Amino acid sequence: MSNTNEVMISVDGVGKKFCRNLKRSLFYGVQDISREMRGADLANYPLRKEEFWANRDVSFELRRGDCLGLIGQNGAGKTTLLKMLNGLIKPDTGHIQMNGRVGAMIALGAGFNPILTGRENIYVAASVLGFSRKEIDQRFDEIVEFSEIGKFIDTPVQSYSSGMQVRLGFAVASSLDPDILLIDEVLAVGDVGFRTKCYNRIYEVCKNAAVIFVSHSMPQIDRLCNRALVLTGGAVVYSGETGPAINQYNKLFQTKAREWQQMDGIDVQEISINGIKHTRQIDLKGSDPLNVDITVDAASAVEKVEISVNFLEKSYDLISQANNRFDQKYISLQAGLNHLHLSIDKVGLGSGLKLLSIAFVDANTQKILFWAHGGWELDVTNDVYIPSPGFNTLAIENKSLDATPSFKRPQTLNAKRK
Amino acid sequence: MQNQSMSSLPPHHFYSTESSLRHPKRFFKEMFSDLWLGRGLAFTLAKRDLAAQYRQSLLGYVWAFLPVLGVTGLFTFLKLSGAMQLSNSGIPYLLFSLVGTTLWQLFVDALNSPLAQMNSGRSMLIKLNFPRESLLIAGIIKIWVNFGIRMLIVIPVVIFFLWKGEVTLNFWSPILFLGGTLAVMFFGLALGLFLVPLGVLFQDVQKALAMLISFWMFITPVVIPIPEAGFASKLMPINPVTPLLDNTRMWLLGMHAEYITSFGWVVLVSLVCFLWSWLVLRVSFPHIIARMGM
Known part of the structure; x- marks a missing residue:
């Protein structure tokens, strides 16, 4: 079934507009909704006042077994691109084809309620990701073990450290085996030991899925990814091998004088x-x-x-x-x-x-x-x-x-x- | 097993700049499939919120009915003290105001629910792709659980007046009452849903709604029976909540319901409004999520 040549993600000329001014952006929101209600195509409209391209003309293809590192400075449009791939927001130009079940780790612990215990929150978070109760029951012990939460499982999540919350969130999210996995920079909070464990698990998933991995940690990009995309100001400045991509990324930072x-x-x-x-x-x-x-x-x-x-x-x-x-x-x-x-x-x-x-x-x-x-x-x-x-x-x-x-x-x- | 677990997301997605309404067949199919797929998640979310709702309080679920008892108590006191002259509704006043407040609270809860659910689900909406209808269904479940708790107070009071012989029930009372409460909730929900796209973008909507609700209560026969004269006697009958609320109360107490035709019209309008608002909301999602924050 898993044909390694299968194109899982195809992105063609994708762009997204954002507005710098909040009030104007809200008004444009109403405008966009009414345009769509009239059946209009969003690609037909030029930039409005105070709008800019958060993503511009992004194109790439990803096959099963590929792991693409998405790198760029803060505000380069990485998360915007992930959100479009995940179908949360619509492109303003181009189109995206996703073939397969999509798992996204854009936010770990979305749906966590601070007052409820870790145990209760596992059920909530896993349901949000699409698990049935029975499936969660089957994976529950494995999730708790991976998260290393131990005896705190029946403690309200609000008394967890941020690292513990990330551990629990990752443990739940990573128990899916999707065809396409989108990972935003979510692991920065965990300690080194747990991060290593997470990267090993991501590495396992990579083998049988198309993965897009956003990180500012070049060693991790280097280790996990076989390809990389460098974004600057929403546009792709490099797409290809990981090594040159990392160099390209590093050039973005001005080198300090000796x-x-x-x-x-x-x-x-x-x-x-x-x-x-x-x-x-x-x-x-x-x-x-x-x-x-x-x-x-x-x-x-x-x-x-x-x-x-x-x-x-x-x-x-x-x-x-x-x-x-x-x-x-x-x-x-x-x-x-x-x-x-x-x-x-x-x-x-x-x-x-x-x-x-x-x-x-x-x-x-x-x-x-x-x-x-x-x-x-x-x-x-x-x-x-x-x-x-x-x-x-x-x-x-x-x-x-x-x-x-x-x-x-x-x-x-x-x-x-x- | 995986196919089943992630079946909420069909295996092929195509995202383009085209309006989703250009493919009405696919659009409506997805509307109802998401509603169906979201049911399990809706129960989990509702359970989560109900469990958390009163966990950090001593009185717990008592808070579900305490405000209703407060309003009822206040108006019953005003009535008894003679500070307020009200026309006779033919029902013991305590019962009139208790049932009225309970039904009004159901309407207000339903009206606020869609927008409140979207706002509290913000962190999920901006980061995850899931059947978003589950947030709405979870809201409905919460409305009914809270209404059910309040009915635990209302039912003994009805039985008490029944025992005293001041009201009589008939065989159809419970069924008609249930139908009535559904209509009350549905009207609130339809209106609330209509306000969601604008309400998520602009906080003005929520603030204006809060003001509107307190004013609205006094042109609805919640604790004040429709007076025989004055401007309220003209306003109350044209208020769309009046037929829903008054009929439902009358049905519970086995009495003659006045506004049958207008009840039917309001239900019909609610249905149209609900479907239209749901459609608009689905079209709006990518645009409001883009503006909900990163």
């Missing part, structure tokens, strides 16, 4: 990344090592220095960190020039543009000695999905210290956390 901040008495003279000096962008693979050579001139010796190497998303969200503080293996800086060599075996990064930042902290005073925040761009390309380890193994060596035995000789450090 910022080096250092305390008096510390002068970082040079940093080379993988042997390249004065570079801003480095191309590498997610499984590549990273070697950083730093030349630092210190006015006086610093006994305990903490060094962290951070990998960031373009949005400055931390992906993973390497830090010698994790196992308290600090290094020392001598007065004068120091040549530091930092190495990471495997960066473990997903595709797309990432940022690299490096910081030195005096471990005794907790003062920041040096900070290059998002100073380098790493252009990562992967053939396969690479999970972020969260923490990298960092080896640090102060080569200059060989000449100064008066210092306690630091060992090659292995900052690793389990």
